[in-house]
Amino acid sequence: MGPPAGIIAAMALASAAPPTITAPPAAGLAERSRSLPRRGLERLDLMLLCLEALDLNGGEALVWLSESLGFGSRFPNRVELWKRRCHNPMRRACRRGDLEIDDAEALMRILCGMADRLYPMVRSLLSASEPAELTAQRWSLFEGRLTELLNERMNPRRSSVQKLLDPVEGAGERRYLVQSLALVAGPGGYERLRASLLDAAS
Secondary structure: OOOOOHHHHHHHOOOOOOOOOOOOOOOOHHHHOOOOOHHHHHHHHHHHHHHHHHOOOHHHHHHHHHHHOOOOOOOOOHHHHHHHHOOOOOEOOOOOOOOOHHHHHHHHHHHHHHHHHOHHHHHHHHOOOOOHHHHHHHHHHHHHHHHHHHHHHEOOOOHHHHHHHOOOOOHHHHHHHHHHHHHOOOOOHHHHHHHHHHOOOO
């Protein structure tokens, strides 16, 4: 898969790697058997959407990474990935019921793998050492792509979607999602992601 073009490509050239953070102890069996709460499902899908906004070939990359991680039989194509992600109640077409625990675990591991792969881009958005004009260009491109995806896939009548789309009111939430991607990259990323999604207010 070739690199993305334009400013996003320039972001990928940043000489950075995911931070090395010692992983916390493995969660107990009881925690592994917990379903993600509604807010956790929303955040998981929105973080995946942010990765798609960073990578122009994000949809294909998610399927490729799914196969690489051994989830090819579970998510053989983009349609099957889409069906699982539609458990997010913010979606235009939302599926009722809880997301199966194994499906949620697979999506989280795919997300962490993509966050590792795109960490230089994520870091460049959050860097305070870059020229302000360049950082603003990067954010503008990212937010433009994210807005397109939100308009295409999310229910515009939901207040949470309206807030995310608002250039001013949603800025903090969009930055929080990018910061979350940085935190789940690197060793221990899956454990950090799962803990944060399980603790999301329902």
